[in-house]
Amino acid sequence: MRExxxxxxxxxDPRSHYGxxxxxxxxxxxxxxxxxxxxxxxxxxxxxxxxxxxxxxxxLVAVIGNMVVGLPLMVLIxxxxxxxxxxxxxxxxxxxxxxxxxxxxGLNTFFCLVVALAGIGAVAKIVFWG
Amino acid sequence: xTPGVRKAREHSARSKPQSEQVVRYANKVRNAPKxxxxxxxxxxxxxxxxxxNLEPFQTGRGFHVVxxxxxxxxxxxxxxxxxxxxxxxxxxTMAMSILHRATGIANYxxxxxxxxxxxxxxxxxEALTAVNFxxxxxxxxxxxxxxxxxxxxxxxxxLRHWVWDFAVMMEPGQRxxxxxxxxxGSVILTLLIWTVFVWAx
Numbered sequence: 001m002r003e004x005x006x007x008x009x010x011x012x013d014p015r016s017h018y019g020x021x022x023x024x025x026x027x028x029x030x031x032x033x034x035x036x037x038x039x040x041x042x043x044x045x046x047x048x049x050x051x052x053x054x055x056x057x058x059x060l061v062a063v064i065g066n067m068v069v070g071l072p073l074m075v076l077i078x079x080x081x082x083x084x085x086x087x088x089x090x091x092x093x094x095x096x097x098x099x100x101x102x103x104x105x106g107l108n109t110f111f112c113l114v115v116a117l118a119g120i121g122a123v124a125k126i127v128f129w130g
Numbered sequence: 131x132t133p134g135v136r137k138a139r140e141h142s143a144r145s146k147p148q149s150e151q152v153v154r155y156a157n158k159v160r161n162a163p164k165x166x167x168x169x170x171x172x173x174x175x176x177x178x179x180x181x182x183n184l185e186p187f188q189t190g191r192g193f194h195v196v197x198x199x200x201x202x203x204x205x206x207x208x209x210x211x212x213x214x215x216x217x218x219x220x221x222x223t224m225a226m227s228i229l230h231r232a233t234g235i236a237n238y239x240x241x242x243x244x245x246x247x248x249x250x251x252x253x254x255x256e257a258l259t260a261v262n263f264x265x266x267x268x269x270x271x272x273x274x275x276x277x278x279x280x281x282x283x284x285x286x287x288x289l290r291h292w293v294w295d296f297a298v299m300m301e302p303g304q305r306x307x308x309x310x311x312x313x314x315g316s317v318i319l320t321l322l323i324w325t326v327f328v329w330a331x
Contacts, residue, residue: 032291035288038288039289050331056255057258060258064248084241122251126248126251
C-alpha cells in the first residue's frame with residue numbers, strides 16, 4: 001500500500017511526470033463546478049426539509065411529486081454524488097496508494113452510487129408513481 | 131587529580147563561553163520580531179554553534195531554547211518521521227482547511243440520511259413515520275443541526291476556494307480574514323436557519 005518512493009533520479013529526470021495531468025485538471029474543474037451547483041442543491045434541500053420535516057406522506061408527495069421540484073432534485077442528487085466521489089477521492093489519495101487505494105476508491109464509488117441511485121430512485125417513484 | 135577529572139574540568143571550562151554565547155543567541159531569538167521563521171522540523175536546528183535541541187512554538191517568538199541544553203552534553207532527539215499536525219503552529223487558514231475536509235466527510239455521510247428519508251417516503255407512510263420519529267428525536271435533531279452547520283461551512287469554504295481561484299484575497303491578512311469569515315458566517319447562517327425555520331416556526 002506504500003506508494004512508489006520518489007528518488008533523486010526520478011526528480012532529476014525532466015521526463016518524469018506525477019499522475020495524470022489532464023485527469024487532474026478535469027477533477028479540479030468538476031469539483032468546482034459541481035460545488036457551485038451544490039449551492040442550489042443546498043437551497044432546495046433546506047426548502048424541502050423545512051417544508052416537509054415531520055410531515056405526512058401525502059404532504060411530501062404533493063411537494064416532491066411536483067415535477068418542478070422532483071426533476072431538478074433528481075439531477076441535483078446526481079451532481080452531489082459526483083461531488084462526493086470526487087471530494088472523497090482527494091482524501092483517499094492523501095492516505096492510500098496502490099492496491100489499497102484502488103480498494104477504498106471502489107468502496108467510495110459504491111457508496112456514492114448507492115446514495116445517488118437510492119435518492120434518485122425514491123424521488124422518481126414519488127414523482128411518477130406517487 | 132586524575133587525568134579523567136582534569137579532562138572533564140577543562141571541558142567544562144571550554145564549554146562555558148560557548149554556553150553564554152548560546153544563551154545570548156537564545157535571547158536574541160526570543161526578542162526577535164514576530165515575523166521570525168517559526169517551526170521547522172521540531173528537533174535539531176543548527177545555529178552555527180553546533181546543533182542544539184530546540185523546541186519550536188513554545189514562546190510564540192522565534193524558537194524557544196531548552197534552558198538546560200547549553201550546559202548539558204548535546205541531547206539528540208529523534209526526528210519525527212513526517213512533519214504533521216503537532217509540529218505546526220496552528221493558523222486559522224490551516225484550521226479551516228482541515229475543517230473543510232472534515233465537513234466534506236461529514237456531508238458525505240450525511241447525504242445517506244437524506245437518501246434514507248427519501249427512500250422511506252417512497253416506501254410508504256409507515257416507513258416515513260419511523261424515520262420522522264428518529265430524525266425528530268433529540269439525537270436526530272442534534273445530528274441534523276450538526277449536518278446543517280457542516281453543509282453551510284463546507285459551502286462557504288467552497289465559495290472561498292472560488293474566490294481564491296481568481297487569485298484575489300490571498301495576501302496576508304486577507305486570507306485570514308476570509309478564513310475567519312467562513313467560520314463566523316457558517317455559525318451565524320446555521321443559527322439563523324434554525325432560529326427562523328425550526329425554533330421560531
